Structures are given as structure tokens and as C-alpha cells.
Amino acid sequence: MIRVVLTDIEGTTSSISFVHDVLFPYASEHLPRFVREQHQDSPAVSEQLDAVAEVSGVAREDVEGLIQVLETWIREDRKETSLKTLQGMVWEQGYQQGELKGHIYADAADYLQRWHDRGLRLFVYSSGSVKAQKLIFGFTTEGDFTPFFSGYFDTRIGGKKEAVSYRNILSELGVEACTVLFLSDVEAELEAAEEAGMQTAWLVREGDLPKTERFVARDFAEVDTLLQKR
Numbered sequence: 660m661i662r663v664v665l666t667d668i669e670g671t672t673s674s675i676s677f678v679h680d681v682l683f684p685y686a687s688e689h690l691p692r693f694v695r696e697q698h699q700d701s702p703a704v705s706e707q708l709d710a711v712a713e714v715s716g717v718a719r720e721d722v723e724g725l726i727q728v729l730e731t732w733i734r735e736d737r738k739e740t741s742l743k744t745l746q747g748m749v750w751e752q753g754y755q756q757g758e759l760k761g762h763i764y765a766d767a768a769d770y771l772q773r774w775h776d777r778g779l780r781l782f783v784y785s786s787g788s789v790k791a792q793k794l795i796f797g798f799t800t801e802g803d804f805t806p807f808f809s810g811y812f813d814t815r816i817g818g819k820k821e822a823v824s825y826r827n828i829l830s831e832l833g834v835e836a837c838t839v840l841f842l843s844d845v846e847a848e849l850e851a852a853e854e855a856g857m858q859t860a861w862l863v864r865e866g867d868l869p870k871t872e873r874f875v876a877r878d879f880a881e882v883d884t885l886l887q888k889r
């Protein structure tokens with residue numbers, strides 16, 4: 660029986676377009692100034708720049724060079740933990756100033772509340788940092804959804820296409836793999852979760868449905884039919 664729902668964000672609870680056409684451009688616009696202003700005074704920013712320097716090979720003292728690396732990584736949609744952490748810090752300002760409002764699909768909003776009220780435990784696993792996850796769900800156009808979640812995981816637990824990441828999540832949760840349903844729009848992530856023993860549902864919100872043995876859902880109402888059966 661499924662007792663835990665672990666959900667991806669982009670393409671699953673929230674639109675790809677919101678992440679790529681709103682959040683990423685906001686980070687591109689504001690991150691350079693944020694880094695220039697904070698890199699000397701904020702240990703948290705400095706720590707992430709250490710990581711950018713290590714991964715990219717650009718000298719740590721070359722702050723403008725590190726900013727260029729970050730801008731390239733945003734364009735390439737790289738899932739580097741350092742970039743994701745810095746993006747979360749920049750988006751925090753945007754949400755708090757009212758410039759950003761998180762997108763959540765109406766069906767996701769509806770069923771997250773229903774599943775929570777039914778006693779399922781809900782967790783998030785996204786490449787966006789835990790801070791960014793709490794922000795997108797805390798400041799949605801439909802209100803604050805953070806009270807429904809029991810916890811959050813980001814790439815510090817491992818990459819989303821690696822089975823070991825899902826095993827790490829299971830050991831943090833202390834539950835049997837077969838009691839967890841993972842929701843995502845990316846097949847490679849579903850494969851990794853299945854390798855760790857989790858059940859999965861593939862969210863395909865637009866376009867043709869794939870030919871697959873996997874459980875495929877257009878929205879969370881269809882995911883609910885699976886939850887009612889298992």
C-alpha cells in the first residue's frame with residue numbers, strides 16, 4: 660500500500676514554462692549583481708562560489724569569470740548544486756518582494772491537499788534547492804502549500820537520474836520502497852526510482868501519450884486512481 664508520495668516539481672506539480680520562462684530569466688537578470696554584492700560579506704554565497712570554481716576550473720578570485728560560468732550553466736539548465744543554491748537565494752528576494760509567484764497546476768493543488776488530508780505523507784524531490792522548493796510552494800498563486808509537505812530533498816542527496824539517490828531518500832524516510840510513489844515527467848528519473856524499488860507515475864501533461872508499460876497520468880486526478888487501487 661502506498662503511504663508516501665514523493666514528487667518532482669518542474670513538469671509535474673508546476674509548469675516547465677514557469678521554470679524556464681520566469682524563474683531562470685529572473686535568475687539570469689539578478690544573479691550577477693547579487694553575487695557581486697554578496698560574495699565578500701556572505702559566507703553562504705562565498706561557499707557556493709568555492710564550489711563553482713572547483714567544478715569549472717575558473718580561479719576563485721575571478722568573480723566575474725565565476726559569474727560568466729553561472730550564466731552559462733543557467734542557459735544550459737545545468738543541475739549543479741552550487742548554481743541551484745544561488746538561484747534559490749536570488750528567487751527568495753523575488754518572492755518576498757512580490758515579483759515572483761509560484762505556479763502550481765490546479766489539479767496538483769487540489770490533490771496535494773486531498774492526499775495530505777487522507778493521511779499520505781508528501782515529500783518533494785527536485786533539482787531546485789530545498790530553499791527554492793519551499794519558496795515555489797510557499798508563494799504560489801493559490802496560496803501556501805508548504806503545510807502539506809513533510810520534507811524536501813534536493814541534489815545534495817544525489818542526482819535525480821541515479822538509483823542511489825532514491826535509496827538515500829528511502830533510508831532518510833525509514834520506509835519500505837514499495838510504499839513510496841514517485842511522480843515525475845522525466846522517464847530517466849522514474850527508471851532510477853524503480854531501480855530503488857519505488858512505484859512510479861509518469862506525468863505527461865501535454866502532447867502524445869508515450870507507448871510504455873509504465874503508469875502514465877495526464878494530471879494528479881489520474882494519479883489518484885492509482886493511489887486508490889494500491
Ligand SMILES: CSCCC(=O)C(=O)COP(=O)(O)O
Binds near residue numbers: 786788
Ligand atoms: C524548485 S523550483 C526550480 C526548479 C529548478 O530549478 C529546476 O532545475 C527544476 O528541477 P526539477 O527537478 O523540479 O525538474
Ligand SMILES: [Mg+2]
Binds near residue numbers: 670
Ligand atoms: Mg520534472
